[in-house]
Amino acid sequence: MSLATRxxxxxxxxxxxxxxxxxxLVYAISEASATSVFAITNxxxxxxxxxxxxxxxxxxxxxxxxxxxxxxVIAIANVVVATTSVGILGWFGALVAVVLIGAAVxxxxxWLVVGLGLQSLAVTIGTMIACEGVALVILAAPGGEVxxxxxxxxxxxxxxxxxxxxxxxxxxxxxxFVFARTRLGIAIYAVGSDENAAGLSxxxxxxxxxxxxxxxxxxxxxxxxxxxxxxxxxxxRASNTFLLFMYAAVAIGGTSLAGGRGGVFGSVVGAGILxxxxxxxxxxxxxxxxxxxxxxIIMLVALFVGNLSVLRLRRRRRGGAEWQSATPRx
Amino acid sequence: xxxxxxxxxxxxxxxxxxxxxxxxNPELLPVAxxxxxxxxxxxxxxxxxxxxxxxxxxxAVLVTSIFLVVASFGQGLTILLGGIDLSIGVVxxxxxxxxxxxxxxxxxxxxxxxxxxxxxxxxxxxxNGLGIALAKVPPFIMTLASGITFFGVGLGFTSGLAxxxxxxxxxxxxxxxxxxxxxxxxxxxxxxxxxxxxxxGTAEGRQLYAIGSGPRAASVLGLPISGLTILAYAxxxxxxxxxxxxxxxxxxxxxxxxxDPLLLPTIAAVVIGGARVVGGxxxxxxxxxxxxxxxALETVIxxxxxxxxxxxxxxxVIIVGALLLQSERWGALRRWSN
Numbered sequence: 101m102s103l104a105t106r107x108x109x110x111x112x113x114x115x116x117x118x119x120x121x122x123x124x125l126v127y128a129i130s131e132a133s134a135t136s137v138f139a140i141t142n143x144x145x146x147x148x149x150x151x152x153x154x155x156x157x158x159x160x161x162x163x164x165x166x167x168x169x170x171x172x173v174i175a176i177a178n179v180v181v182a183t184t185s186v187g188i189l190g191w192f193g194a195l196v197a198v199v200l201i202g203a204a205v206x207x208x209x210x211w212l213v214v215g216l217g218l219q220s221l222a223v224t225i226g227t228m229i230a231c232e233g234v235a236l237v238i239l240a241a242p243g244g245e246v247x248x249x250x251x252x253x254x255x256x257x258x259x260x261x262x263x264x265x266x267x268x269x270x271x272x273x274x275x276x277f278v279f280a281r282t283r284l285g286i287a288i289y290a291v292g293s294d295e296n297a298a299g300l301s302x303x304x305x306x307x308x309x310x311x312x313x314x315x316x317x318x319x320x321x322x323x324x325x326x327x328x329x330x331x332x333x334x335x336x337r338a339s340n341t342f343l344l345f346m347y348a349a350v351a352i353g354g355t356s357l358a359g360g361r362g363g364v365f366g367s368v369v370g371a372g373i374l375x376x377x378x379x380x381x382x383x384x385x386x387x388x389x390x391x392x393x394x395x396x397i398i399m400l401v402a403l404f405v406g407n408l409s410v411l412r413l414r415r416r417r418r419g420g421a422e423w424q425s426a427t428p429r430x
Numbered sequence: 431x432x433x434x435x436x437x438x439x440x441x442x443x444x445x446x447x448x449x450x451x452x453x454x455n456p457e458l459l460p461v462a463x464x465x466x467x468x469x470x471x472x473x474x475x476x477x478x479x480x481x482x483x484x485x486x487x488x489x490a491v492l493v494t495s496i497f498l499v500v501a502s503f504g505q506g507l508t509i510l511l512g513g514i515d516l517s518i519g520v521v522x523x524x525x526x527x528x529x530x531x532x533x534x535x536x537x538x539x540x541x542x543x544x545x546x547x548x549x550x551x552x553x554x555x556x557x558n559g560l561g562i563a564l565a566k567v568p569p570f571i572m573t574l575a576s577g578i579t580f581f582g583v584g585l586g587f588t589s590g591l592a593x594x595x596x597x598x599x600x601x602x603x604x605x606x607x608x609x610x611x612x613x614x615x616x617x618x619x620x621x622x623x624x625x626x627x628x629x630x631g632t633a634e635g636r637q638l639y640a641i642g643s644g645p646r647a648a649s650v651l652g653l654p655i656s657g658l659t660i661l662a663y664a665x666x667x668x669x670x671x672x673x674x675x676x677x678x679x680x681x682x683x684x685x686x687x688x689x690d691p692l693l694l695p696t697i698a699a700v701v702i703g704g705a706r707v708v709g710g711x712x713x714x715x716x717x718x719x720x721x722x723x724x725x726a727l728e729t730v731i732x733x734x735x736x737x738x739x740x741x742x743x744x745x746x747v748i749i750v751g752a753l754l755l756q757s758e759r760w761g762a763l764r765r766w767s768n
Contacts, residue, residue: 233742
């Protein structure tokens with residue numbers, strides 16, 4: 101994939117933005133208070149945990165690997181914040197701790213996948229189960245207390261106008277746009293597009309993959325920190341339903357699960373879609389089960405349209421070569 | 431299988447036998463090792479729980495493994511094609527819920543309710559297969575999306591019904607005995623034979639391997655790729671449905687999320703059994719061994735009477751350990767055959 105193609109905003113992400121805008125419009129029309137600062141803050145607060153977790157997952161997915169350990173790390177981070185942010189560690193100590201824990205889990209994942217050559221899909225099931233166990237050992241039942249600095253500071257508004265969540269999301273996106281142009285950022289796309297070619301042209305494939313697992317783990321740690329800020333308490337099972345939606349956010353955002361195509365921007369928008377959809381359906385008075393039905397259908401729509409554009413692109417470039425995204429490269 | 435094994439029986443020296451077995455079918459050795467590990471776990475259960483007999487432990491492990499044994503056959507077929515089925519948990523839950531709604535706790539309607547439920551589950555699998563084979567949606571996303579969608583549909587249909595009673599005949603099937611052996615063990619034996627023959631003894635099975643290891647070569651050869659893909663996913667839906675029926679019978683009250691804990695273990699069972707997620711590799715006996723191993727692990731961990739957290743940690747570590755063992759064994763095997 102040439103540099104120009106890679107830096108062009110992905111088609112899938114553009115579709116995701118379009119879907120988001122349409123849904124937000126429907127939501128804003130059907131509920132008058134939707135455009136108030138309070139409602140927007142609430143919407144972004146609901147989005148941000150999934151957005152940050154999906155952002156981390158995207159890095160691993162871009163290299164063509166799987167990572168199912170996210171919900172385990174989020175669970176650990178949540179209970180660590182709930183047990184230490186008031187007391188020994190304080191709000192900042194707890195943040196450092198959860199980022200380090202996440203990175204450590206990522207390092208273990210990366211070592212097992214890259215160092216020992218195990219299959220990421222299965223290995224991260226193992227680490228996920230073990231992490232959920234660690235969370236349950238730290239806090240066996242829902243409880244604990246999250247420091248007010250975290251709970252209020254991350255869910256409020258700056259000067260009553262700008263939601264803190266918006267600042268965080270913009271910060272993450274800016275970080276991503278810079279990161280995508282660094283050596284590592286470019287290497288991630290190269291490894292995901294064609295691992296052999298990337299290796300042959302001198303990239304350290306193993307190091308790249310290892311680092312994406314570590315960065316993803318740190319992102320899950322942050323997501324768990326933000327989750328604690330939202331809920332104000334610890335629950336070792338709070339993140340159980342999260343896994344499928346993390347992948348859904350990544351897929352809706354136009355990132356190919358075969359690697360090499362997509363980006364964090366799309367995943368953040370994808371997380372936004374999954375959240376604004378709930379608000380929209382609620383505002384329209386639809387029963388809550390429609391949310392699931394819609395999530396599934398929107399995933400397919402976003403992906404199908406994205407696929408069509410990629411198909412066209414490849415056909416133009418290769419003259420009708422068959423497209424096989426379903427099978428990851430060996 | 432039996433035909434391939436036959437020559438090894440005449441060998442006398444164990445080392446030669448082993449080398450020969452590895453040459454004859456290198457995939458059988460890992461299966462034996464995984465089954466041996468499962469046996470060790472069952473013996474460990476017996477030691478930890480001296481009051482029970484070994485046969486009791488064995489039958490407990492086998493009876494609770496039936497859900498995984500059945501559901502991971504379908505998962506194995508999709509992984510063999512280089513795909514995956516993430517809708518298994520939801521389909522199993524829908525199946526359990528549907529059978530209990532249709533029968534309403536009575537045996538009378540079972541003769542038509544069971545085929546209707548299984549047809550519905552196979553249809554969901556077929557939709558997955560159609561999306562993957564014809565619309566070229568990646569399997570991970572297709573099955574994830576259909577799982578989320580159909581969960582919503584199920585939620586809509588069953589809103590307000592948290593738990594449903596299950597027909598007594600289904601409960602009797604899971605708790606009954608015949609000649610002193612629990613009925614589920616006969617079911618497992620029958621299922622394993624049929625599944626192994628389908629995957630490793632029929633033309634369709636071999637064609638699935640061909641597609642999994644090289645889709646382009648398979649299409650050049652003129653194999654019916656779309657048809658076989660749809661078949662594999664439909665079978666996966668069907669197996670998930672059967673699993674759901676059995677789960678409903680076992681737990682005597684169905685809920686929509688009853689199948690959720692089944693999804694990730696099916697993937698783990700297939701991979702522990704020696705399959706590669708890129709497709710084209712792995713035999714059903716391996717998946718079966720993986721399922722038995724996970725079930726034995728679950729049993730021994732339960733007997734340890736530890737907190738849920740410690741159980742999870744041990745389970746996670748052992749799953750990773752099993753993968754590790756398996757990958758090293760592949761390396762060792764390759765060294766032997768060179």
